Amino acid sequence: MLLLWLTTFSLLIWAVESDRAAQEISKGNVNLAKGQYNEALQHYHEAVEADSTNVQALFRRGTTQLFLGRPSLAIRDFDAVLRLKPDMSTARTQRGNVLFKQGKLEEAKLDFKKALESENSNKEAWEGLEKVMIWDSSLYRIRAKCSQQRGDIHSALMDLRKVAKLDTDHADDVLYEMSRLHYESGSVEQALRSIRDCLKYNPDHKLGYPFYKKLRKIGKIRDAMIAKSENEEWNECVKKAGEILKSDVSEAIRIDINRFSCKCNRENGDLEQAIQDCSKVINDNPNDVDILCERAEAHILNDDLDSALNDFTEASNIDSGNSAARKGIERVKSLKENAGKRDYYRILGVSRSANKRTITKAYRKLAQKWHPDLFTDEKEKQKAQKKFIDIAAAKEVLTDDEKRSKFDNGIDPLDTSNQQGGAHHHGFQGFRGFQGFNDGQYQFFFRQ
Structure with a gap:
């Protein structure tokens, strides 16, 4: 009987306290709606005091504490709240938000995930989880590794850059890894920048400094090579490129250097090597329009017009708006149309890449060989005269920049059919000083 009475009394007390807690919660809600946070908090305190197991009282008091900072x-x-009701997703989401702001990302992530397990449609939990992911360096690292395995080095580097900012305790290792990736992808400048940042974080990085010394050496030679190329010191450019190619460098850096040596060798007259260098770049990237055009130029100088046309056409197919490819096609077609006409390079026996000094030297040698005064037989003399005229014409065209440019573009500047209005043209100006043929005696004066 006593036990029954005690149980009934306890139930009455609980009912009274629960009713009191509900009243305090209701009052607190009114204050909260008005922005009266301190007053609301006091009512929630009373509610919890009346019933310490009241989930709503605890939750609302916690929410009000947030409003009050x-x-x-x-x-x-x-x-x-969560000890009393572990599946209350709103409480987990709120706690997750607080933990996130405190930088406790793992704990916040766990709360958001559990909130979604209880209520998959909880939009705030989804948003919270997304925010945590943005700041989770481990996820960026995983994605960087996946991108690297797919060959997407650019995306891998972007993610590693975020890892370095988020995980400052290991930033030196991440920056070293970035430097290696830049190096493996052929970017010496970016590799140097990343390794310098690595050494700023940790000057004693075990792998960083030796790698920095290697990159600095390569970078200096590469800079010198570029400077020589810009100054049109082609032979020196080729030498600098060779220094790098002979050293232990990544395959991507070899391709990068081949891009320069391709042009430098062409300008230096080593056409076969230029074509080889260009081909190495194209094998790595068949869509490299600039190098396709560069190789085409080397083919022209090597008198391989068909290969030149193929390269220019391929470049145009890849990039229909590329003016170099379009003009190259027109030029090669013009050269092929004029293939049966005088070839001044062949007349002097020089390559299309020959400089003025080489051209003048070849001219003097041939002019002496075919000097008409050396021949007594009339037929031989006439043949020598024709040869000599062609030799002088070749020298005139190839030592004049404007005329040579026209000839290289398929136009013979000494061909009277190319003159406007069909006006008569003497053909070339190289015989000033040539005194003609008098009584079988010939005198020639050569310009030095």
Whole structure:
């Protein structure tokens, strides 16, 4: 009988306290809606005091603590709520938000995930989880590794850059890894920048400094090579490129250097090597329009017009708006149309890449060989005269920049059919000083 009475009395007390807690919660809600946070908090305190197991009282008190800028006290209330009701997703989401702001990303992520397990449609939990992911360096690292395995080095580097900012304790290792990736992809400048940043974080990095010394050496030679190319010192450019290619460098850096040596060798007259260098770049990237055009130029100088046309056409197919490819096609077609006409390079026996000094030297040698005064037989003399005229014409065209440019583009500047209005043209100006033929005696004066 006594036990029954005690049980009934306890139930009455609980009912009274629960009713009191509900009243305090209701009052607190009114204050909260008005923005009266301190007053609301006091009512929620009373509610919890009346019933310490009231989930709503604890949750609302925790929420109000957040409004008042007291996250630690708020978490204490959310902890109590979740001990009483572990599947309350709103409480988990709120606690997750607080933990996220405190930088406790792993704990926040766990709360958001559990909130979604209880309520998959919880939009705030989804948004919270997304925010955590943005700041989770381990996820960026995983994605960087996946991108690297797919060959997407650019995306891998972007993710590693974020890892370095988020995980400052290991930034030196991440920056070293970035430097290696830049190096493997052929970017010496970017590799140097990353390794310098690595050494700023940790000057004693075990792998960083030796790698920095290697990159600095390659970078200096590469800079010198570029400078020689810009100054049109082609032979020196080729030498600098050779220094790098002979050293232990990544395959991508070899391709990068081949891009320069391709042009430098062409300009230096080593056409076969230029074509080989260009081909190495194209084998690595068949869509490299610039190098296709560069190789085409080497083919022209090597008198291989068909191969030149193929390269220009391929470049145009890849990039229909590329003016170099379009003009190249027109030029090669013009050269092929004029293939049966005088070839001044062949007349002097020089390559299309020959400089003025080489051209003048060849001219003098041939002019002496075919000097008409050396021949007594009339037929031989006439043949020598024709040869000599062609030799002088070749020298005139190939030592004049404007005329040579026209000839290289398929136009013979000494061909009267190319003159406007069909006006008569003497053909060439190289015989000033040539005194003609008098009584079988010939005198020639050669310009030095």
